[in-house]
Amino acid sequence: MPQSPVEVSVSGAVAEVTLCRPAARNALDLPLKQALVRALGDVGSDPAVRAVVLTGRGPAFCVGQDLREHAAALETGAWAEQRTVERHYNPIVTSLATMPKPVVAAVHGACVGAGLGLALACDLRVLATDAVLGTAFTGIGLTFDSGLSVTLTRAVGAARAREIVLRGETFDATSAVAWGIAGQVVPPSDVLTEARALAERLAAGPTAAYAASKRLVAAALDRPLAVSLAAEAREQDALVRTADHQGAVRAFLAKETPRFSGQAPPSPAGSSRP
Incomplete structure (x- = not known):
């Protein structure tokens, strides 16, 4: 059977939600987004789960929307009916931000576009030293989605948020900490271990x-x-x-x-x- 695009594992009171399209650097295609909506709804409503870790399998956390799928949808006009921002990104971000329990993002590699939106919708972030973050929207003629107009602005302030989105440049984990996006940077080999340990501590709280x-x-x-x-x-x-x-x-x-x-x-x- 094909691998699920989102895997959920539970250890004690901690649920780990993993994006599983490593060959595509966890680009968000329709099956992954639909699976993530369901997974977050399940762990968010489970009283036995008291903390959640969100991470991505392979070399990247998440590179945002799958542009190959998006290009095909533009060709056929399917994008208008998919309404993916309303039907997928908005529910995903709402689940992460309003879940009545802490959510920790374990971020490594590329974390851009809606991937950055997912990370910032979480309560806490553990960043690997190899993390590369950015918005990427203006490079393809778009603007914020996945709540970034709110979460990025609140994290770094309006002036820097404008710099980030209008320049379209990426930034590293050290800058992310300095700007207020995250408070912990660790080697790539330790990022998931540290996120799990943090989630376990929160789950006991x-x-x-x-x-x-x-x-x-x-x-x-x-x-x-x-x-x-x-x-x-x-x-x-x-x-x-x-x-x-x-x-x-x-x-x-x-x-x-x-x-x-x-x-x-x-x-x-x-x-x-x-």
Whole structure:
């Protein structure tokens, strides 16, 4: 049987999602995108999975859209019906960014176009020293997709985001760290090991608190301080009710290491959180 374009493996509470088109440097064709939508939906909704690693097999993380497939779709007009940005890229990025658990990208080799969009939609990134990053869109007469107009701008600031997309130049892992895209650079042989170790540490942590933190950070730049303060109060009120918080406070006072179950907070009747 042919290899699946996306493989999912679970070890303990960590799910590893791997793009599997190594000969094409994990270019995003239709089967891969459809499989990735399904895979991220599955691991995101699985309460037994408390952290996720996203990576690519072979010499590259992901080179973005498969341009051979795209060229054929332009010839036949199929691109108009595929609506791949709406039907594939947007759901993929939404799943990564809003998943109620941490997601770590293990990035090596080429990470460009929508590949960079996938990496920046994750919460944390471990970059290999051989990572080459870029947007690549203007080189083919296009603009941002996969959420990069938001995630890149938030990571590096508006001025540098314009430099990156308008110049169309690639940059290395050291620059990515200096600009705020990632915080860890390791040798290529260690990138997946380090990402797994980070995910395992996060999977043992307070999953509900991580989810609340993701929601607050995502909304922080789009709403007034007063609204954010109210949202923080609601999130904290819910988390205070969790066994994870109450147990961690007892452990702190007893000078013990807390153990987190990752269970969601109880929801009082009629309540809702942003």
